Amino acid sequence: MIPTQTAPPPARRSAGRKILVGLFLLAAVLFGGSALYVWATLQISYSEGDRAGYVQKFSRKGWVCKTWEGELAMVNLPGAMPEIFAFTVRDDAVAARVNETLGQRVALTYEEHRGVPSDCFGETGYFVTGVRLLEGAAAPAPAPPAPPGVEK
Numbered sequence: 001m002i003p004t005q006t007a008p009p010p011a012r013r014s015a016g017r018k019i020l021v022g023l024f025l026l027a028a029v030l031f032g033g034s035a036l037y038v039w040a041t042l043q044i045s046y047s048e049g050d051r052a053g054y055v056q057k058f059s060r061k062g063w064v065c066k067t068w069e070g071e072l073a074m075v076n077l078p079g080a081m082p083e084i085f086a087f088t089v090r091d092d093a094v095a096a097r098v099n100e101t102l103g104q105r106v107a108l109t110y111e112e113h114r115g116v117p118s119d120c121f122g123e124t125g126y127f128v129t130g131v132r133l134l135e136g137a138a139a140p141a142p143a144p145p146a147p148p149g150v151e152k
Contacts, residue, residue, distance in 0.1 A: 038117060045111035049141040051085050058098055065120035068095040088122030097131045099129045
């Protein structure tokens with residue numbers, strides 16, 4: 001009798017491992033790419049600036065991801081309807097400063113981040129990074145002096 005040769009292991013086992021490794025690498029690349037996208041949207045600002053007005057609403061909101069959300073009423077002329085600027089504060093120290101200045105005229109320094117993929121980072125694209133109290137802007141103008149000889 002002729003001795004039979006042993007056959008090499010089936011190629012399916014090797015192909016299955018390659019497919020599994022390929023799927024793992026694909027998942028890693030997709031996760032890494034999405035993480036890089038989130039990082040980029042939070043680090044690169046589209047615009048920066050200041051808005052002045054009165055903070056009329058400020059609260060910590062969210063079911064799972066808690067963020068500070070607020071509204072700044074910007075009044076151009078007395079008696080005119082205010083324009084509302086909705087903003088988000090991610091830093092607790094800045095949020096504490098906003099709370100200290102409620103009811104006073106302030107200037108909020110903000111950065112606009114477009115394309116942030118989730119409300120977990122904030123409900124708006126405007127992230128406040130600083131607060132300045134505007135001195136003298138909230139004080140009423142002094143009354144003009146009375147003419148001499150006229151009593152009030």
